[in-house]
Amino acid sequence: MNADVDSPWTDLVAIEPELARLHAEIEGTVDPGGRAFCAEALWHTEFKPKLMWLVGFRAQNHRLRNRMAYEVALERLYSALPPCRGCACCATYTPEEAA
Ligand SMILES: [Zn+2]
Numbered sequence: 001m002n003a004d005v006d007s008p009w010t011d012l013v014a015i016e017p018e019l020a021r022l023h024a025e026i027e028g029t030v031d032p033g034g035r036a037f038c039a040e041a042l043w044h045t046e047f048k049p050k051l052m053w054l055v056g057f058r059a060q061n062h063r064l065r066n067r068m069a070y071e072v073a074l075e076r077l078y079s080a081l082p083p084c085r086g087c088a089c090c091a092t093y094t095p096e097e098a099a
Helices: 009-014 020-027 039-054 066-077
Strands: none
Touching: 009 020, 009 066, 020 039, 020 066, 039 066
């Protein structure tokens, strides 16, 4: 059984193969260690701008210019990131040490 067959994500990748490349890039992201790691910050600076060219209202491909495509891709890609650790999203954050 392959639950991925005919999923909305599979459909998106069939239309825009660059999504699979971006997903692989995100999957390859590792928490580098140190004091903290913020998946949220990384998402907004690195990956969200790329995603916005692929799906949603700024998509290159007009077939992906819709909210559903954006939400499916967002969920799939964001869940591929390592979890936040010790960052602003987390209770352990200490602002004076963040710089
Ligand atoms: Zn975070």
